[in-house]
Amino acid sequence: MRIDVLGVVRALRDDGCPIDLGGPRHREVLARLVAAEGRTVTTDTLVDDLWSDPPARAVGALRTFVAALRRALEPERPPRDPPRVLVTEGPGYALRLARDEVDAHRFQDVLARARRGPEAVADLGAVLAAWRGPAYADVPDAAWARRERARLEELRLEGVELHARILLDSGQGADLVAALDAHVAEHPWREPAWELLARALYRAGRQADALAALRRARAMLVGDLGLDPGAGLRRLETDILNGTVPAAGSSLMWAGAGVRLGPRTTVDLARTLALAGGDALVHSRRDRLAALRAAERTGDLLLTARIIGAYDVPALWSRADDAEQSRAVVAAAERTLTGLGPDGPADLRARLLSTVAVESRSADLSGSELKRARQAALRAEALARKLADPALLAFALNGLFLQSFTRPGLGAERDRIGAEILDLATRHGLPDFAVLGRLARLQSASALGDLDAAASHARAADRLAATTEAPLVPVLTQWFRARATAARSAEPGGPAAATAAAHYRAAEDALQAAGMPGLHHGLFPLALLGLRLLHDRPAPTDPRLDWGPYRPWARPLVLLGRQRDEEARTALAALPDPPHDHMQEAMWCLTIRAAVRLGERAVAARARAALSDARTEHAGAASGMLTLGPVARYLAEAKACAA
Template sequence: MRIDVLGAVQAWHDDGRPVPLGGPRHREVLGRLVAARGRMVPTDVLIDDLWTVPPAGALGALRTFVAALRRAIEPDRAPRTTSRVLVTQGPGYLLRLPGEAVDVHRFEDAVAAARRSPDEAAGLGEALALWRGPAYADLPDSLWLQQERTRLEELRLQGLELRADALLTSGAGADLVAELGGHVAEHPWREPAWGLLARALYRDGRPAEALDTLRRARTMLGEQLGLDPGPRLRRLESDILNRSPDLEPPGERPPGIPPRTRNRLGPRTTVELARTLALAGGDALVGSRRDRLAAITAAERTGDATLTARVIGAYDVPAIWTRADDPDQSRAVVAAAGRALAKIGPDGPADLRARLLATIANESRAADTTGAALDTARDAAREAESLARDLKDPALLAHALNGVFLQSFTRPGLAARRDAIGVELVAVSGRHALPAFEILGRLVRLQSASARGDLAAAAEHAGAAEQLATAHESLLVPVLTAWFRARVTAARSAEPDGPSAAAAAAAYRAADDDLAEAGMPGLHRGLLPLALLGLRLLHGRPAPTDPRLDWGPYLPWATPLLLLAQERTEEARAALRAVPEPPGDHMQEALWCLTAHAATRLDEPGIAALAATALRTARDEHAGATSGMLTLGPVATYLAGAESCARGRG
C-alpha cells in the first residue's frame, strides 16, 4: 500500500484503490504512526497525543480506531490473523512499511541524500513536488502535530535551498529567479534565500539587481534588525562587484582557477520584520506591507506560536491615520495576531502579549472596523498600554500608545486627549532615542493643535517633525506637513488680506500630487475633493461638481451638497436621509458638519438635531482639522446652524 501525508492524509491499495481511513481520529492515529517512521509508539503516548484531557475510555477508543484502520488497510486479511502493516508490538503499535511507500519518508530520504551529494540535490524537484499542501493538513492541531509540521516545513525549505544551490553550482540559474524571488518574499528572515536569489540574478545577466537584492538583505538583517549579514553574503557581494570567476559554472571558469571551498550555512532565522522601509513611503512602503504579511503567513505555517508572535509584533511601524491603506491585509494581520494571542495564552510572555495586543489596536482601524471588533481593539489598546507600563519597556510603550491614539476617535471633540498621548510619545521617544515614534508624537500634537485652531503651535510641531525626518530619512513626513501648510493657507484665505482661494486650492493640489506617490491609498483617496469642498464652504460657495473628482469614502456625506449645487433639491433630500453616521476617525467632525450643513440647507430638523448632538462635544474645534490636513472652518458655525434648524428656525 501507499500512504501520503504531505497534504491531507490519504492511503491507497497496491491496485490504486483508495483506503477508507475513517474519521479525523482514525487518520490522526495513522499519521502519528507515520511520524514515528517504523518505531513503536506506546499506547499511553498515543492517548496523550490524541486527547488534551483523555476520557475515561481512551484506551478502548484507541483500540477501536486501530481495529478499524486494520480492516481498512488489509480488507482481505482473515479473521484473528496478525496484521502485517499496523502491528502490535509490546505496549504499543507501529507501521511496518518500506520507506518508499510513504511520501514523507521518500522526501526525508531525498533530502538526506541531497546533503551528501550535489548531484542528488539537483534532483530534489521530484521530492519537493510530493508536497500537496501543509503536512497532515486535515488533522486536528495537536501539540505533536505542531512539532512535526514545524520540523517538516523546515526540511522542505532546506530542500528547496539545497536544490537551488546545486543547480546554480552546476550552471543553471536564470530559470530559478522567479521561484527564488517568491521564496524570499515568503521567508524574508532566511539568509541563504537572499544569497541564492542574488546568485540566480547574476547568472541571468542582471548583476545590478543581484547587488540590489543583497543590499535589501543587508537592510533586512542588518540595519533594521541589528544583525550583521553572515560571511557568505558579504563574500558574495564582493564577488559580484568584482565579477569573480567563482560565480561562473565549472565549464565557464577560466582554466587554472579552482572552485572556492564551499561553506554551507544552515538557515539563519530572525523573528523580526523590516520596518525602516515602511517609513520611506512609496514602493518601499507597499513592499514592506507585502513582505510583512508573507512573513506572518510563513511563520504561522511553522506551527510555532512564539515565532509567529515575534514576527507579528516586530513590525512596530508608527501609524498616524485611522483608515487602513489595505483593509484586507489589516484584517488578516489582526486575525493572525488573535490566533497567536490565543495560542500563547493569558500566561504567555507579557512582552509578546503586549505586542500582539498593540498590533490588534493599531491594525483595527476605525474606518474599516465596527461593532464588537472595534470594542475588542479598544480593549486591546488599553491592555497593551498597561502591560507595557508594567514592563517598563519604552519602545513597547510607544508602540502601545500608538494603538491607544488610533483607538481614541470614539466621538468628536477629543483633541485634548490625543494631545496628551502626543506629549507622552514625544517625551518617551526623546529620552530613549526612538525617532520614529518621536516623529509620530509630533504629528499627533500637530493634529491636535490644528483641531483646536492653534496654528502657531501646530506649525511648531510640523517644523520639529520635519527636522527629525531630515535627520532620520523619514520621507513621508514632508508629504504630511505639506498638507498642513495647505490647510493653513485655506484657513487664512477666509481672512481679510489673506491669500486667495485659488492659492489655497493650488496648495492643496500640490500636496495631493506628492501624496499620490506616497503609498498611502487609504489616506489619499477622496482627500483632495473633501479639502476643496471645505475651502468652498469657507468662502460660502457651493460644492465642487467636477466629475473627475474621486470622492472615495467621503461620497455619501458629500452627495447631498453636490446635488444641491446642481439644484436637484429632492434628490439631495433623499441622499441626506440615506447618509450613515460617520465612522469614528479623523474625519468624523468634518462629516458631521457636512450633514449638519446639508440638513440646515434642506430644513431637515430631525437630521440637524442628530448632527448637533454629535457636534456639541467638539464645539471649540475646527471641522476636518483633526487630520492636520484640511479644514471646513469652526465646528461652532455648523453647530449653530444645526441647532437653529432643529428648533424649527432653519
C-alpha cells in the same frame, strides 16, 4: 504512580503496570488537570473545554468522570477517606502530584536547570528521550490542548538544541551530526539548529560540509520564508572561513543565548521601506504579508509572533490604506495570540495586541470589531508599561492613538497620547516614533484650532524627517500649511481663497506619489469643499471630482449646488453615520449643513447631538490636512434650525 502526557495520555503504577483510566473523556479530564500544573480548574472551565456544545447534564457527566478517575488512581482508598490525588478544591478540581511524577512537569524542570548550567545535560538527554510523541497525542483538538501541544513542542525543540549546544561547548558532540541533520530537515526555519549543525560538522573536521550547511540555511530562509540569516549564522560562517570558531569551553553561545530566533527578516526590510514611502511603502506592506504567511506555514508560533510584531511602523491614520490586507494581518495576529495563550511571552503578546489595535482601523469595521480593537490597545498598553520597554510602549501607544477616534471630540486625549509618545521617543532615542509624536500633536493642535502650536510641531517634524530619511513627513506638513492658509483666508486681511486652493493643489500633487492611497483618495475635493464652506460658497459641482470615501456626505451638498433639492433630500436621508476616523467631525458638519439647507430638523438634531463633545474643535482638522471651520459654527446652525 506517575502520569505521562508526552505522547498518549497514560498513568502507570510504581511497578510500571498501566492504570486503566477509562474512556477518552476520562483521559481528557485528567490531561486538562495535568495542564493546569496543580492549579484549580473550575467546573465551568472543564465543561467548556470538554464540549464545544455542552449537553444539558454536562456537569453530572463530569462528576461521573472524576469519580471514576479517583477510583482508578487510588483504588485502595477507603470510601470515606477524602481523595489525595484528584481533589475537590473550591469551585473545581485539582491534581495533587509531585512534579517529578508527571513527565511534562519533570521535563520542564530539568530544562530550566539546564538553562542555568551544563551540569544538567545528562538529565536533559534523559527527559528528551522519554518523549513518546506529540504531547497529549490522543486528546481531541480543543483550544487548550492546541496551546499546550504548541507550548511543549517549542520547549522540546529548545531542549534538543540546548542539549546539543552544551555538548558542543564541552568538547563533545561530533557524533551529533546525524541527529542535528534530521532536526533541521524537520524544522528548517530554526536558525539555532542550523548553527549547531554547522558547528558539529566543523567539530568533526568537515569544514566544507559546515559551510555547505550554512549555504543551505541561507537558501531556505531567503527562498522559502523570506528571511535573511541572522547575525549568529553570519558570524559563524565568517569564523569557519577564517578558522576562528571558538574552542570547546570558550563559547558564550550556550545556555539559551542562541535559542531565541533573531533573524533580520524581510519584515525588517519592509519596515525600512515603509518609512521611505512611495512605491516602497506599497511593496513593504505586500512583503510584510508574504513573510507573515510564510511564518504561519512553519507552524512556529513564536516565529510568527516575532514576524507580526516586528513591523512596528508608526501609523498616523485611522483609515487603513488596504482594508483587506489589514484584516488579514489582524486575523493572523489574533490566531497567534490564541495559540500563545495567556501565559505566552508578555512582550510578544503586547506586540500582537498592538498590531491588532494599529491594523484594526478600516472604515468598515463592525461595532464588536471596534470594541475588540480598543480592548487590544488597552491590554497592549498595560503590558508594555509593566515590562518597562520604551519602544514597546511607544508602539502600544500608537495603537491607542489610532483607537482614540471612537467618537467626535477626542482631540485633547490624542494630544496627551502624542505627547507621551514624543517624550518616550526623545528620552530613549526612538527617532521614528519622535516623528509620530510630532505629527500626532500637529493633528491634535490643528483639531483644537491652535495653529501656532501645530506649525511649531510641523517645523520640528520636518527637522526630524531630514535626519531620519522620512520623505512622507514633508508631504504631510505641506498639507498642514495649506490647511492653515485656508483657515486664514476666511479672516480679514488673510490670503485669497484662490491662494489657499493653489496650496491645496500643490499638496495634492505631492501626495499622489506618496504611496498612501487610503489617505489620498477623495482628500483634495473634500479640502476644496471645506474651503468653499469657509467662504459660504456652494459645493464644487465638477463631475470629474472623485470624492472617494467622502462621497455619501458630500453628495447632498453637491446636488444642492446643482439645484436638485429633492435628490439631495433623498441622499441626505440615506446617509449612514460617519466612520470612526479623522474626518468624522467633518462628515457630521456636512450632514448639518445639508440638513439645515433642506430644513430637515431631525437629521440636523441627530448630527448636533453626535457633535456636542467636539464644540471646541475644528471640523476635518484632526487630519492636520484640511478644515471646514469651527464645529461650533455648525452646531449653532443646527440649533437655529431646530428653533
